[in-house]
Amino acid sequence: MYAVVTTGGKQYRVEPGSELVVERLAADAGASVTFDRVLLVGDGEAVTIGTPTVDGASVSGTILGEELGPKLIIFKFKQKATYRRTRGHRQHLVRVRIDEITASGRTSKGEQADTTEAAPKKPAKASESAKADDGKKPTRKRTTAAAKADSADVAPKPAARRRSPAKKAESKE
Secondary structure: EEEEEEEOOOOEEEEEEEEEEEEEEEEEEEEEEEEEOOEEEOOOOEEEEOOOOOOOOEEEEEEEOOOOOOOOEEEEEEEEEEEEEEEEEEEEEEEEEEEEEEOOEEEOOOOOOOOOOOOOOOOOOOHHHHHHHOOOOOOOOHHHHHOOOOOOOOOOOOOOOOOOOOHHHHHHO
């Protein structure tokens, strides 16, 4: 079973057990939230479309936590005038897990995921994951000269040697 709900001026297609990120709601993490504005309910081949909403349909979920959206930069500029203004912000969002969809006497529940279990931590850098895997240092990237030499099957040029000032003076005499 799936449904299309509207919240924060946007429409979302939801299923039990799915997570979605919506505009900020006035509730704390762990609180239950109900979306009453259900525009469409689909159950297999049967699809119910509301005018504008489906009567008696609701979607309930649990708030998992707050997030910040991507950084948006607003830049105003006018030609031939020294006018430049830069502003920006990050939208406040909420992550919601959909628990059940109720429509026309039928209820569809999703699998309850344990939020108490901690997710495995990801290593901060790729080098840390390489050390953790086999205990060896990660290999360094090849220089472009070495890579070109392999592709052209030509030996790279040796680096220029610097002569000491004493040897320069001897060679001039």
